[in-house]
Amino acid sequence: MAVKKSVYREAPTAAGLEKIEKGTLDYMDKEVWSNLNTGVLEEYFEEKNRKESFSRSRFIWKKVAVGIILGTIFAVITTYVGLKVGIAISGGWYIMYLIGAALKWHPCDINVAGGASTGATYIGTGFIFTFPAIYLLTTEDYILADGTNIIESVPGSVLVVALIATIFTGILGTLYFIILRRVWLVEDPLHMPGWEPNLQLMDISNDIVKGEMVSARRSLRLFTQWTGLTMLFTFFRDFPVGRMDESFAYYNAYSTPAMPNPQASSMDILFKGGAWYEKGNIIQPYEDATYTHIGFGLIPIQIGLGWFMKLKVSILVNLGTFITWFIIVPMAVLIGVPIFDASQNIYREPMFYTGLGSYGFSPAIAAFAKVARPIAVGTILGAGITGLLKMIPTFKSAMSDVLTVRKGGKRRDFIEGRGWYEWPVTHIWPMTIITFIVVFFLFWFGFEGSNPLVSLIFSLVLVSTTFALGAIAVKVMGETGTQPVSGTSFIVLIMLILVFMGLGLSKETTAIIVLIGTTVFAGAISMEGDIIWDFKSGLYVGNRPYHLMKGELTGIIPGAIASVLAAVMFSELLASGELPLVAPQANAFATIVQTFLGGSSMGMLVSFLLIGFALGVLLEIVTGMGTAIGLGMYFPLWLTTPMIFGGAMRDIWEKKWLEPKVKKEKWTEKQKTIKVLDTYMIATGLIVGEAIMGTIVAIYFIFS
Numbered sequence: 231m232a233v234k235k236s237v238y239r240e241a242p243t244a245a246g247l248e249k250i251e252k253g254t255l256d257y258m259d260k261e262v263w264s265n266l267n268t269g270v271l272e273e274y275f276e277e278k279n280r281k282e283s284f285s286r287s288r289f290i291w292k293k294v295a296v297g298i299i300l301g302t303i304f305a306v307i308t309t310y311v312g313l314k315v316g317i318a319i320s321g322g323w324y325i326m327y328l329i330g331a332a333l334k335w336h337p338c339d340i341n342v343a344g345g346a347s348t349g350a351t352y353i354g355t356g357f358i359f360t361f362p363a364i365y366l367l368t369t370e371d372y373i374l375a376d377g378t379n380i381i382e383s384v385p386g387s388v389l390v391v392a393l394i395a396t397i398f399t400g401i402l403g404t405l406y407f408i409i410l411r412r413v414w415l416v417e418d419p420l421h422m423p424g425w426e427p428n429l430q431l432m433d434i435s436n437d438i439v440k441g442e443m444v445s446a447r448r449s450l451r452l453f454t455q456w457t458g459l460t461m462l463f464t465f466f467r468d469f470p471v472g473r474m475d476e477s478f479a480y481y482n483a484y485s486t487p488a489m490p491n492p493q494a495s496s497m498d499i500l501f502k503g504g505a506w507y508e509k510g511n512i513i514q515p516y517e518d519a520t521y522t523h524i525g526f527g528l529i530p531i532q533i534g535l536g537w538f539m540k541l542k543v544s545i546l547v548n549l550g551t552f553i554t555w556f557i558i559v560p561m562a563v564l565i566g567v568p569i570f571d572a573s574q575n576i577y578r579e580p581m582f583y584t585g586l587g588s589y590g591f592s593p594a595i596a597a598f599a600k601v602a603r604p605i606a607v608g609t610i611l612g613a614g615i616t617g618l619l620k621m622i623p624t625f626k627s628a629m630s631d632v633l634t635v636r637k638g639g640k641r642r643d644f645i646e647g648r649g650w651y652e653w654p655v656t657h658i659w660p661m662t663i664i665t666f667i668v669v670f671f672l673f674w675f676g677f678e679g680s681n682p683l684v685s686l687i688f689s690l691v692l693v694s695t696t697f698a699l700g701a702i703a704v705k706v707m708g709e710t711g712t713q714p715v716s717g718t719s720f721i722v723l724i725m726l727i728l729v730f731m732g733l734g735l736s737k738e739t740t741a742i743i744v745l746i747g748t749t750v751f752a753g754a755i756s757m758e759g760d761i762i763w764d765f766k767s768g769l770y771v772g773n774r775p776y777h778l779m780k781g782e783l784t785g786i787i788p789g790a791i792a793s794v795l796a797a798v799m800f801s802e803l804l805a806s807g808e809l810p811l812v813a814p815q816a817n818a819f820a821t822i823v824q825t826f827l828g829g830s831s832m833g834m835l836v837s838f839l840l841i842g843f844a845l846g847v848l849l850e851i852v853t854g855m856g857t858a859i860g861l862g863m864y865f866p867l868w869l870t871t872p873m874i875f876g877g878a879m880r881d882i883w884e885k886k887w888l889e890p891k892v893k894k895e896k897w898t899e900k901q902k903t904i905k906v907l908d909t910y911m912i913a914t915g916l917i918v919g920e921a922i923m924g925t926i927v928a929i930y931f932i933f934s
Contacts, residue, residue: 242268250274257772258337258436266770272416275769284648287338287774293330294781297343300326301350302788306796307921308351311531312358313800313811314924323348324914327428328450331435337771340435342781344428345764349785352760353400354793355715356752357392360723361797362816363823364388364745365805372824380741380827388746391676393794395750398665399696400786403754404779405658406697407761408643410704411775415766422707428767430907436771453911453918460530460919466496467510467528468927478502480509483591489808511868517585519592521560525868532869534916536876537909544877546855548870550609550862554602555594558863562597569600570834577834598866604825604835606863607818608842609849611720613856616847653779666693673747679739687729688747695722700755707759715752715759716815716857723748723819727826737827745819753790757782800928808931814864876913883909 242250246265249255255262255274265271279287304322326347330340366372367381374380414420470493474481479502484492494502501507505515513525536544568577580593580601643652666689674685699718726744735743761782768778803809804816825835842860850856862870892902 240265240267242270246271257770258433262770267419267421269417269419272419272769275772276412276416279769279772279774280645280651283651283772283774284645286772287342287777288336289342289777289780290339293335293339293343294346294784296329297326297346297781298350298785298788300329301347301785302792304347304351305354305789305792306925307918309354309358309793309796309800310811310924310928311917311921312355313362313804313813313816314529314531314921322351323428324431324910325453325918327431327435328453328911331431331438332447332450334439335435336439337432337436338768338773338777340432341764341768341771341773342777345761345768345778345781346785348760348764349404349757349782350789350792351785352756353396353753353786353789354797355756356396356719356749357793357797359716359815360719360745360749360752360819361392362801362804362813363820364742365801366813366816366820367741367823369805372820374824380737380824382738385677385742387676388742389794389798391672392746392749393790395669395672395746396753396794397787397790398668399692399750399754400757400790401783402658402661402665402693403696403700403757404761404782404786405653405661406700407704407758407765408653408655408658408775408779410701410758410762411652411765412642414704415762415769419766420707420762422763422766425763425766428763429770432767432771434904434907449908449911452908453915456912456915457919457922460916461923463528463530464920464923464927468495468924469930470494470927471496472499474498474502479505479507483508484807513868516592516595519594520581520584521563521594522555523559523592523594523598523867524555525866526871526875527868529869529872530916530920532872533876533879534913536873536878537880537913537916539873539877539880541874541877541881544874547858548862548865548874550606550859551865551867551870552862553859554598554606554863554865555867558602558605559594559597562601563593567597567601568834569596601838603817603864604821604838605842605845606860607821608839608844609846609860609863610716610818610842610857611724611822611839611860612843612846613850613860614716614718614720614846616850617857620850650774650776652775662693666690669693669750673743677739677743679736680743684730684733684735684743687733688726688743691722691725691729692747692751695725695751696754699751700758703755704758704762707762715756716818716861718755719748719752719819720822722751723822724826727823731826741823741827745823748819753793757786796925803928803931809928812865812869814861818864880909 243261243264246255246261246268247270249259249261250270255271257275262271300322308322323344326344327340330343335343364381364384368379368383372379472494473491474484474494475491478494478498481492497507498509505517506512510529511525511527514523516523539547563580566579566581569580569582570577580597583591583593583596643650643655645651669692670685670689672685673688674680674682695718699721703715703718723744726747727740730740730744761778764778764782765775767773768775800809800811801816804811804813821835822839825839842863846856846860848856849859853859888902888905891897891905897905
């Protein structure tokens with residue numbers, strides 16, 4: 231029989247085919263690595279798992295509990311990281327895998343516990359990207375022309391509604407993946423760029439089970455050391471030990487009538503009076519920042535992210551930042567693009583802000599905040615919509631796959647005499663109905679001004695888009711390694727705004743409902759994108775999909791609770807200005823809501839958004855990564871330069887040290903992988919250490 235062809239399949243090797251035909255290829259054999267994504271290997275392991283996984287795969291509560299606890303902790307940490315740098319990255323799964331390896335857990339047990347960990351962490355994605363926009367819309371940065379805000383105060387019901395709705399839709403989104411698993415992991419296996427370290431770590435743990443402990447202990451030691459060092463540095467950079475006064479160069483940028491003497495850290499005090507340092511960033515003095523503003527953030531998170539990405543990818547990801555600071559901002563200042571001054575209700579040219587004596591503002595900063603950022607939001611939106619339109623053929627194919635995944639009426643999810651191999655596919659329809667009913671009543675009675683028609687429309691949109699756009703998001707994740715949460719969420723946001731504006735809802739009710747709704751949607755599709763990583767690893771190590779699904783589902787409730795509490799804490803600090811977080815996606819969502827519901831500079835703002843939209847369409851068509859570029863356009867330059875520095879350091883290390891060492895000492899591929907994974911532990915320590923101390927600082931601010 232001819233080998234099935236697919237755009238995703240790799241060519242199998244002769245040795246691999248021979249072992250597959252004889253049935254002698256086992257888990258973690260060396261031929262596995264050279265036959266990944268061939269389709270033949272995946273179908274072989276699928277059938278092998280249907281026979282052997284019932285004795286191989288286990289669900290051990292005490293091990294899963296470790297994953298849930300770790301994932302819940304990282305739900306808070308990831309919220310901080312996402313608001314700090316705009317990327318919801320977590321090192322939690324690394325830690326889970328290493329803990330399992332150090333404790334000599336079987337790779338199958340690590341895989342299930344790791345799924346519970348990531349399920350608890352990524353259910354809160356919407357609370358990173360969307361939820362804080364509700365609080366931002368209450369601030370003076372988003373004031374309307376009449377001096378009021380779209381949202382005057384955040385109602386207490388948002389906490390309960392967001393939490394319960396996220397739990398139910400998160401479960402539904404996870405169950406939706408049942409009908410996509412066999413298609414995109416077995417029949418047409420997606421490559422999942424960046425996934426290989428998962429399997430490599432389990433391969434190492436497989437060796438440890440056989441008695442080799444050195445590698446895992448070394449990795450844990452490296453991670454612990456660098457996490458501790460990073461926490462110490464972040465403490466000196468951020469933890470308040472004093473108060474600012476006029477002797478600080480940037481005092482005016484942080485003092486307010488409500489907080490006349492803002493708190494200062496050890497590094498603030500060390501560099502006070504110097505115009506080249508501000509709150510953890512080495513910067514170009516504001517008095518010289520006429521046409522651009524150059525800086526370098528002392529941000530371990532960004533350096534760690536850059537190390538993972540390497541130089542080329544980090545430059546591509548941050549290309550938008552260079553467009554903003556070396557093209558858009560200088561042009562806006564030179565041309566004199568009008569900037570709306572909400573406090574005076576008039577337009578001013580950027581050069582008006584030259585030498586006003588308030589440290590923290592300049593023509594370049596004014597052009598960035600009022601011109602470049604709205605263009606960036608439009609770029610994200612244009613690129614996101616274009617990317618989804620490009621996926622229409624994939625969407626049609628995905629729906630066809632869904633309709634044909636069950637053949638002949640015979641159940642594939644249950645094996646007679648053995649039990650459930652997959653989670654029962656018949657649970658999807660009841661969960662869809664239950665989710666619809668719960669969301670309907672939550673959004674009817676949860677908000678003042680809502681009504682049954684509004685809630686009915688919202689519930690229909692949420693349930694349908696969770697599946698339709700979630701299927702596309704999973705496909706994009708499998709092809710690129712990146713899930714388009716922002717792009718798909720923007721679509722849902724605008725869809726809901728237009729519908730509710732037509733129904734005559736008040737601006738405040740509309741804003742709150744659409745932002746909570748988009749928060750819930752983002753959490754649901756994030757679960758669909760997260761679970762494919764764990765299921766792909768599980769296929770190669772011999773796990774039952776039933777156990778993997780059970781692990782993911784158990785992490786949702788505690789992860790959602792932690793995410794909601796963290797989001798409220800960080801959002802309040804973000805809105806009050808006590809915690810300096812960039813929160814690019816949240817600001818983007820707030821800007822879109824303000825624009826559609828009557829922003830203070832509606833005409834000019836719409837013009838900037840349309841310019842950005844056209845730019846986003848062009849960038850997506852030409853580069854295929856318009857959304858990433860648009861997101862980079864939203865960042866200050868000091869935020870992206872450390873990421874590029876981290877990528878450059880990775881390239882230099884590989885070229886000047888790693889590759890010569892590999893050739894000279896004739897290392898095996900596994901020896902090389904272990905050395906690279908050692909550096910991953912250092913990079914993860916940079917990310918986790920800053921995030922942990924940042925969380926401690928945030929908690930301190932709350933209680934102080």
